[in-house]
Amino acid sequence: MVMKYDVIIAGASFAGLAVAKQLKGNILLIDKDDVGEGQTSACATPISLIEKCNAQDSIQEIHNVFSVYVGNKLIDLDLEEPFVAFDYRKFCKSMFKDLRVEFKKTIIRSVNCKSVSTDDGDFEADYIVDCRGYKGNSRNSIFGLETEIEYKTQNLQFYLTSSFVKNGYGWAFPCGDRTRFGVAKIGTEGTKDLLEKFLAKFGLVPSKIHGGFIPSQLQIPVRDNIFFVGDSAGQCVPFSLEGIRPAIYFGTICGKLINRMMKKEITYETAVEIYSKHVNAERYLFLILGRVQYYSHKFPKMFYLFSKLFLRKDSFWYRSQYRYLRHFNIENID
Numbered sequence: 272m273v274m275k276y277d278v279i280i281a282g283a284s285f286a287g288l289a290v291a292k293q294l295k296g297n298i299l300l301i302d303k304d305d306v307g308e309g310q311t312s313a314c315a316t317p318i319s320l321i322e323k324c325n326a327q328d329s330i331q332e333i334h335n336v337f338s339v340y341v342g343n344k345l346i347d348l349d350l351e352e353p354f355v356a357f358d359y360r361k362f363c364k365s366m367f368k369d370l371r372v373e374f375k376k377t378i379i380r381s382v383n384c385k386s387v388s389t390d391d392g393d394f395e396a397d398y399i400v401d402c403r404g405y406k407g408n409s410r411n412s413i414f415g416l417e418t419e420i421e422y423k424t425q426n427l428q429f430y431l432t433s434s435f436v437k438n439g440y441g442w443a444f445p446c447g448d449r450t451r452f453g454v455a456k457i458g459t460e461g462t463k464d465l466l467e468k469f470l471a472k473f474g475l476v477p478s479k480i481h482g483g484f485i486p487s488q489l490q491i492p493v494r495d496n497i498f499f500v501g502d503s504a505g506q507c508v509p510f511s512l513e514g515i516r517p518a519i520y521f522g523t524i525c526g527k528l529i530n531r532m533m534k535k536e537i538t539y540e541t542a543v544e545i546y547s548k549h550v551n552a553e554r555y556l557f558l559i560l561g562r563v564q565y566y567s568h569k570f571p572k573m574f575y576l577f578s579k580l581f582l583r584k585d586s587f588w589y590r591s592q593y594r595y596l597r598h599f600n601i602e603n604i605d
């Protein structure tokens with residue numbers, strides 16, 4: 272007999288956990304790994320998000336300064352709001368502990384409009400949410416690889432300079448006694464090599480490597496009656512490569528809407544319309560930063576020059592980050 276649920280959430284990372292947090296009922300959350308395993312991310316995000324998710328115990332280090340290396344210059348920029356480097360496992364466990372859901376660890380074979388097929392059999396539900404991350408393999412998408420090393424340094428560092436990372440960008444995010452070093456560029460080819468060269472600049476070699484595609488093209492968020500959230504819907508911001516806040520923001524919206532459908536307060540059509548409206552409201556930001564990402568890869572030298580000029584102007588930096596951080600605020604969701 273096929274087990275039937277109110278909602279099935281496929282994927283239990285940032286997006287899936289945010290959806291689940293909003294739901295009451297007969298909910299099934301499925302992931303191929305235990306909750307908190309299978310980290311892909313550098314796990315840096317504004318401190319307010321961690322507070323709103325009640326996951327303060329996951330904070331590893333708080334950063335007030337963002338250091339950008341452009342050309343041969345280092346520019347230190349104050350952050351309007353501190354960013355934190357956090358522990359993925361602890362964060363997910365904090366999100367998971369208060370959930371009223373059934374969790375199943377199994378590999379999902381396919382997701383359909385009313386059912387999910389897994390290695391442990393098929394499951395049915397009234398609503399299906401796909402939070403399985405990026406499933407494509409586009410040669411034109413940004414691909415990032417990262418490694419965590421015992422190495423002490425300061426500030427969130429971003430490398431927009433060909434002397435450190437050719438045809439891409441790099442980062443070093445300190446998290447306590449360790450630092451997450453990563454690189455991102457278009458396509459998978461040569462990325463591991465790029466990471467090795469980047470680390471060699473610090474006299475280091477990579478440890479265990481993780482990462483994946485970073486999908487930054489907003490997709491239609493409801494297709495074939497399936498709600499898509501997070502990387503599965505291309506909701507990672509271009510250029511900044513911030514995907515955690517959007518996954519939690521859109522996951523919260525999607526979860527609230529499904530809850531309202533379950534209570535018969537709104538119809539399916541209304542839920543789709545509201546969710547799509549929230550996603551479409553971010554299209555302009557994705558378009559602008561998508562262009563920046565494109566030109567930074569196509570004409571890196573020109574891009575470094577512009578960055579150098581712009582980032583020197585405090586007013587430009589402060590205005591931009593003020594505006595940018597207003598996006599994806601879960602407190603603004605009613």
Ligand SMILES: Cc1cc2nc3c(=O)[nH]c(=O)nc-3n(C[C@H](O)[C@H](O)[C@H](O)COP(=O)(O)OP(=O)(O)OC[C@H]3O[C@@H](n4cnc5c(N)ncnc54)[C@H](O)[C@@H]3O)c2cc1C
Pocket residue numbers: 281282283284285286287301302303304309311312313314315316377378379380402403404405414415416417453481482483484485500501502503507512513514515516518
């Ligand atoms: C190298 C790198 C560094 C990054 N750094 C940052 C950063 O510092 N800050 C930031 O904001 N963003 C960062 N991002 C982006 C961010 O990690 C993603 O946008 C974010 O993880 C998206 O969350 P998600 O829940 O949609 O998907 P994911 O985190 O990818 O989670 C998908 C979940 O689905 C599960 N799953 C997948 N397929 C199956 C299957 N077939 N069966 C069962 N389960 C399955 C996986 O196990 C996983 O738990 C980074 C990305 C990369 C690649």
